[in-house]
Amino acid sequence: MSKKVLLTGDRPTGPLHIGHYFGSVQNRVAMQDDYDSYYMVADVQALTDNFNNPEKVRENVIEVAMDNMAAGLDPKKATLFIQSQIPQIAELTVFYSNLVTVNTLKRNPTVKAEIAEKSELFGREGESVTYGFLGYPVSQAADITFVRSEVVPVGEDQLPMIEQTREIVEKFHRIYNCSIFPLPQAKLSDSPRIMGLDGNAKMSKSLNNAIYLKDSPEETAEKIKTATTDSETTISYDPQRRPGISNLVLIYSLIHNKKPGDIVKDLQGVTYSAFKSRLASDLNAHLTPLRNKRHELESKPHYIKEILEMGREKALKKAEETMSLVRAAMKINY
Numbered sequence: 001m002s003k004k005v006l007l008t009g010d011r012p013t014g015p016l017h018i019g020h021y022f023g024s025v026q027n028r029v030a031m032q033d034d035y036d037s038y039y040m041v042a043d044v045q046a047l048t049d050n051f052n053n054p055e056k057v058r059e060n061v062i063e064v065a066m067d068n069m070a071a072g073l074d075p076k077k078a079t080l081f082i083q084s085q086i087p088q089i090a091e092l093t094v095f096y097s098n099l100v101t102v103n104t105l106k107r108n109p110t111v112k113a114e115i116a117e118k119s120e121l122f123g124r125e126g127e128s129v130t131y132g133f134l135g136y137p138v139s140q141a142a143d144i145t146f147v148r149s150e151v152v153p154v155g156e157d158q159l160p161m162i163e164q165t166r167e168i169v170e171k172f173h174r175i176y177n178c179s180i181f182p183l184p185q186a187k188l189s190d191s192p193r194i195m196g197l198d199g200n201a202k203m204s205k206s207l208n209n210a211i212y213l214k215d216s217p218e219e220t221a222e223k224i225k226t227a228t229t230d231s232e233t234t235i236s237y238d239p240q241r242r243p244g245i246s247n248l249v250l251i252y253s254l255i256h257n258k259k260p261g262d263i264v265k266d267l268q269g270v271t272y273s274a275f276k277s278r279l280a281s282d283l284n285a286h287l288t289p290l291r292n293k294r295h296e297l298e299s300k301p302h303y304i305k306e307i308l309e310m311g312r313e314k315a316l317k318k319a320e321e322t323m324s325l326v327r328a329a330m331k332i333n334y
């Protein structure tokens with residue numbers, strides 16, 4: 001029996017941090033044996049809100065590819081490619097854009113939150129939201145469907161994108177009287193979301209509160225040492241009331257593959273500072289193989305480019321197969 005198709009990806013806007021790693025990268029690595037896996041570096045999507053900063057996007061294409069490979073994504077098993085190298089995705093985006101109303105896009109909860117964030121930074125909504133940005137869920141539907149993907153491992157914030165994709169697929173089939181695509185399903189990782197080390201709900205580069213996979217052991221230890229906790233003296237796991245310390249317990253539990261509520265029992269009578277050094281040394285030990293692999297990859301930029309080139313060829317083949325079905329269904333196969 002042939003394997004089900006899986007596709008996922010990252011926007012290349014910065015190196016990956018441990019939130020990405022425990023939340024989604026580990027998940028996709030675990031799934032690569034059982035699925036025909038495609039991993040996409042979403043440079044076109046990154047450009048929707050970084051169009052004026054193409055250098056940043058370009059630099060991070062290789063960074064995120066290396067982070068994923070260092071974490072165990074294996075080019076012998078998964079197809080790694082760059083979004084902009086598959087023009088059929090752009091073509092499919094144009095066709096799908098007829099099937100989605102502007103109001104639906106404005107109501108998309110993830111897009112809505114991002115627009116609110118931007119309006120805060122840049123002023124009035126209408127002046128900061130481009131047509132391309134508003135439409136990125138449509139383009140993401142094209143990402144997912146051009147390989148006719150069935151499974152999409154993502155974080156919770158991406159659920160509206162998968163839902164939008166399902167709506168587009170159903171509408172496409174109904175209007176063009178065909179059945180080309182499987183209905184894609186999200187696959188969420190079951191580990192809770194890691195917060196920023198400053199207590200912010202999100203670990204993110206722009207907030208400067210993240211531990212990167214590529215950080216040195218010293219940087220990692222320093223970041224943990226200065227992470228926000230509270231003025232109590234006992235360690236517990238109570239994310240609502242004690243978010244800072246609970247977040248560190250969560251990271252500790254993920255390293256040791258246990259539930260945070262269970263591992264906290266091992267930390268009774270341990271001081272915050274002793275716990276922080278234990279956490280730093282365990283996290284560094286956990287990440288050592290990955291960091292070694294990353295250093296090795298950094299010394300072979302040509303190898304990464306070759307992998308992405310092979311991935312491009314394979315993804316292009318699949319894209320042409322899909323597009324010939326799509327063009328026939330839409331009666332534009334002249």
Ligand code: TRP
Nearest residue numbers: 007008009010011042045140143
């Ligand atoms: N939107 C995703 C993110 O911000 C990245 C992405 C682009 C993606 N295309 C995708 C994820 C297709 C899954 C499937 O992280």
